[in-house]
Amino acid sequence: MLESTPAKYVRLTTLSKVLHRKRPELLPLFDDNIGYCYSECEGAPVPYEDGRSRADYRYSWLNALQEDLATQLPYWEEIAAIAPGPKLTPLRALDIIGWELGNRRN
Structure with missing residues (x-):
């Protein structure tokens, strides 16, 4: 909805954060680094496609993210459990690692 009728001063990345x-x-986080992991790196599950709407892309990305969490949940739980400080969720652990991997592409 935000993409089809954008609100002034509200960006999708900021809102998702x-x-x-x-x-x-x-609620998963989406930014350029996560986008890189899911769409631009070698073997990415949701490559960009000409003609696909942003909304359709986001649905495809969300399905891929849900599959990553569901099929690899024990690993994400283990990673979340070893993090120091406040308790992390598996989804947050996935986001942190995805952000770091995407950030290292340059």
Whole structure:
């Protein structure tokens, strides 16, 4: 909805970061680094396609992310459990690692 009727001064990445911080166990984060991991790196599960709407891309990305969490949940739980500081959710662990991997592409 935000992409089809954008609100002034509200960007999708900023909004997803705020919502993810409020519900880190429920709402995934999307930014350029996560986009790189899911769409640009070798073997990415959701490559960019000409003609696909942003909304359709986001649905495809969300399905791939859900599959990553579901099929690899024990590993994400283990990674989340070893993190120092506040308790992390598996989704938050996936986001942190994805962000770091995407950040290292340059």
